[in-house]
Amino acid sequence: MSKPLSDHDRKKQISVRGLAGPENVAELKVAFNRHLHFTLVKDRNVATKRDYYFALANTVRDHLVGRWIRTQQYYYEKDPKRVYYISLEFYMGRTLQNTMVNLALENACDEAIYQLGLDMEELEDMEEDAGLGNGGLGRLAACFLDSMASLGLAAYGYGIRYEFGIFNQKIVNGWQVEEADDWLRYGNPWEKARPEYMRPVKFYGRTEHSPSGVKWVDAQVVLALPYDTPIPGYRNNIVNTMRLWSAKAPCDFNLKDFNVGGYIQAVLDRNLCENISRVLYPNDNFFEGKELRLKQEYFVVAATLQDIIRRFKVSKFGSREIARTDFNELPNKVAIQLNDTHPAMAIPELMRVLVDEEKLDWDVAWNICTRTCAYTNHTVLPEALERWPIDLFHHLLPRHLEIIFEINRRFLEFVASKYPGDSDRLARMSLIEEGPCKKVNMAHLCIVGSHAVNGVARIHSEILIATLYVFKDFYELEPHKFQNKTNGITPRRWLVMCNPGLAEVIAEVRIGEDFVRDLDQLKKLLKFINDDAFIRDIAKIKQENKLKFAVHLEEHYKVKINPQSMFDFQVKRIHEYKRQLLNCLHMITYYNRIKKEPNKHWTPRTIMVGGKAAPGYHTAKMIIRLITAIGEVVNNDPVIGDRLKVLFLENYRVTLAEKAIPSADLSEQISTAGTEASGTGNMKFMLNGALTIGTMDGANVEMAEEAGEENLFIFGMRVEDVDAMDAGKGYHATEYYNRIPELKQAMDQIAGGFFSPKQPDLFKELVDLLMHHDRFKVFADYESYIKCQEKVNELYKKPKEWTKKVIHNIAGCGKFSSDRTISQYAREIWGVEPSLEKIPAPDDRCSFIATHIELTAPAHDK
Structure with missing residues (x-):
């Protein structure tokens, strides 16, 4: 098989990837060798391909740093409304090539690496995928971060820095086998730890009610350590931030309880705290109700909201920095987007902060909360909707359960006033689902606590508001909340x-x-x-x-x-x-x-x-x-x-x-x-x-x-055909099996072991599923599919x-x-205006940046 054209030969003529001027190339070569020598402490005699990748990554990162600092300064000076995109998943993939493209450096880097006698594709292949997501939802979040930076929005992505991302899949003898994704094994050149912004997050304990308010006491504290990753916009000198939280045990964790000989065990038990950010749950469109997962969901929103409020309280008027104290301004300065129900705990957590800590009246706090939060739904499959047992809530987050009960009580009073005597509707819309095991319906919490609810394609949004078991009742109550925002890709x-x-x-x-x-x-x-x-x-x-x-x-x-x-x-x-x-x-x-x-x-x-x-x-x-x-x-x-x-x-x-x-x-x-x-x-x-x-x-x-x-x-079939089938005679797989000879032949081959001669019954379960328990009506579309x-x-x-x-x-x-999707979110949900303007470019020379920071720069994160 002949080799195709090399990417080097093709890319050097493509201006959309940047121009490879001789001065740029020479500077990149100097920077590359400097990082190889001073950062990695290697020379060309002993350096490995991975060393060369890290040298190149640090060289490219140099071009981000000035823009990153300048962007945060710019936001601090202008004090725009900030957008916070909270997601349990960010499926970023690799960063190096994407950064080179957005900074118009790719051709210059490619030429520099070529002149150094190295192969760019080999170096790019040394980078581990940042696989902190399962599929579409996490990859969408990554595309959105790219677009928010490219459109000049003051936006932040908040999530969890999982030590192990989505598992690596091996196929062994035809079967899937999972291997841990140790993506941080060799380090991550794109992240910067920010221990100065570490935040405490509480779990367990109990609540104390007194005339002065409610206190959450005897709780276990876990520290959230932020790691920041730069998100460059496309050639506009804007670099936004993705902040991922890592769980750390406090230094005194369990130590106060240890007695003679217990010190070692107390230190080992720190892992129980730090497990929160250990691994991504590998489920897509399926809800798994485990305590660790609920811990993850609360951990990210509790740390994030502390960060949001810290940033909100620091405002700049002229040349003075003052503390902003009027929380009625929060919805004018902060937009929180919940990427599915996973960060739903942001709603009761924001209420806890406003009511318990900031001492706001409930009605005032609720108005602020609903005007600040918005919710994106990603599925209509009932098995994917999150429902958490009340007993687990009471054990793990006792104060939040009280808040959810109060939200539900007030909401049901409102529903009853609109639909008097309709007890069935009240039961359907309640945030608390009755039954042998009472549960909190997190989708209902998101709808009630948000000012906007959107689906991710027009037909999906239409199904949401038309289907009883999903959101039809809520749409009839508050139709103005519901929108569509069709997904997009960068x-x-x-x-x-x-x-x-x-x-x-x-x-x-x-x-x-x-x-x-x-x-x-x-x-x-x-x-x-x-x-x-x-x-x-x-x-x-x-x-x-x-x-x-x-x-x-x-x-x-x-x-x-x-x-x-x-x-x-x-x-x-x-x-x-x-x-x-x-x-x-x-x-x-x-x-x-x-x-x-x-x-x-x-x-x-x-x-x-x-x-x-x-x-x-x-x-x-x-x-x-x-x-x-x-x-x-x-x-x-x-x-x-x-x-x-x-x-x-x-x-x-x-x-x-x-x-x-x-x-x-x-x-x-x-x-x-x-x-x-x-x-x-x-x-x-x-x-x-x-x-x-x-x-x-x-x-x-x-x-x-x-x-x-x-x-x-x-x-x-179209949606209406599926609905008509369900409403009429229903789906009967055997009718298609008996009527379509080629379908029958294929199924008989699977059932008879034609594809598994050593194990003739290997696919018996799949055959039984298709013939008798197929919710997704495979045979009904077989004939049309084959003809197509x-x-x-x-x-x-x-x-x-x-x-x-x-x-x-x-x-x-x-x-x-x-870009189109984010523009619509910005204008129709967040109340901010996208911009294609560039901010002034920094001088990337390290000496200039050092002087500039020393003289004029406020804290990087303000």
Whole structure:
């Protein structure tokens, strides 16, 4: 297999990645060698690739520091309203290349490293992914941070600095095996510990009520140590902050209780405190009610709110710094966005601070709280909605349970005044769910305690307010609260960074560079829809990306694939509602068809599935095993050859996505209509020139509107069809099984051990699930899906027509920029105005920065 073009040769001509002037390159080489020598204490004789990566990371970081300090000074001087995005997950991936892109340093760094005799891609591969998220929700938060900085918002991301992120996935004998993600093993050059801003967080204990107020006493204290990571905007000299909290035991933890011989055990017990930030819970769209998880959720909001209020109280009037004491100003200076229900404890915690510590009247405090907080919902699946047992609450957070009871009492009085005598409605809307085990419904708490509630795609937001078990009652009570904010992705990482060839064709050859900050400008590409040269350029870039990914697969997976075949991807968390099983049925059907007519001209396909299954999600793990089993049979059948390959991509993560997505021809977005809130992978594939085969679910609906439904492959039931089926005769899998011969054949092969000859009953549970317990109606969409795949095959045989549809899709991506999403949040929820203006650039020379800090700079974090 021939090697594709090197990234070095391609990137050096792309102005969207910065210009490599000889002065810049020379300065970078000097800085690189200085860091290798003084920071890492190495020379070229003993330095490793990892040393070279750290030297380069520190060199690039030098260019962030002045901008970072200047940005915080600028916010302190201007005192804008600040946005606080609280999320239990930030799936950042790697930082080096993204920083170089946003600072316009990539070509200069690439040239400097080249002149130093090193390979940039090898150094970039030394960086560990910051995998502090499970999937879409955490990656969305990362895109939002990029956009908030690029739009000039005074914004902060707050979360947890997990010592172990999302697990590394290994496939051993076809099964998923989890390994700990020790991402901090070699250190993290991008973070800065801030022990001076350490905050105490309390757990357990009891409450004391007196005429002077309520006190939370006898509590256990854990310290929250902040680590700050710079978030650079795109070429505007703004660098915002992501602050992640790490749990530390106080020095006197348990020591006051130890007696002779107990000292060692008391010190060892510190781990119990520090476990709070030890590991990310690896569940996506599934709620797991463990005490440690609730501790994590309270830990992050308690520390964050102390930080928010500290910053709020310090105000600058002219040249004087004074303490702001009027908390009625809080909603005018602070916006708190809750990323799903995980940070819901911010609402009772803010009430506790305002009422118990600041001594505000309840009604005044509640008005401040609701005007400050806003809530984003990410799912309609009932099993994903958080409900915490009251007994656990009482044990862990006794004061907060009292506050939640009081919020609920007052809220139900309000509901009763609007709907007198409607006890059923009161029961449905209560924050406390009755039953053998009383629980706090965290989604209800978020709705009641926020001034804005949004879904993440138009169809999702419509389902939220139309569905009884979700939020319909709340919408009828307060319709003004509910909004839609369709998700988006950052074009910096998901086009400029991961697909330089496509960025070059768009920018240099056709429409200029402004699309990087205004993705709507991609509409200009429609002028070239019949331009043969442009069509050839797009097709050529796709083929180069495919060739490069095929080389990657051969190097890392020891699998040879046909780079001329259609690259068909379904990469996302493994979950029944995402219907990887429907994809499996197509693999088997296509295999059977080729076997039946081996001499027919078949469209070659390489079907790649990737994603992690939650460790405790048995069905998801069985789905992975079925995919690997199908691959074992298909890939070793000489009759099939390279006309069909089935691969499971091990350890799918941000870095692998950046390699895979630019190579994709077909994007599988095949969830049951009404189950996927939005999706963002679908947008990444669309922007990188893949065509979508999908249901009318989540953001697929809006993608079809923007690109034209005729330019996507839409199949299957719509939401109204699913609802009609549920309301009518229901879903009966056996009807489809008996009626559709190819479906029956595929299921019989799975059930009979064709794909698991050594264990014929291996997939018995999956067969039983599909035949009798399938909530997501796989068989109901099988026939439509297979026919749609036939249309895909036919169009792929016509490269020019295929590429025209690709161009329509790329041109229709403007709406799906996270810049647009954040602009809407800013104007319609947070009450702030985005800006594309730059702040003055600092001089990056260290001597200047040192002098400037000494003479004029306030504390970095103000």
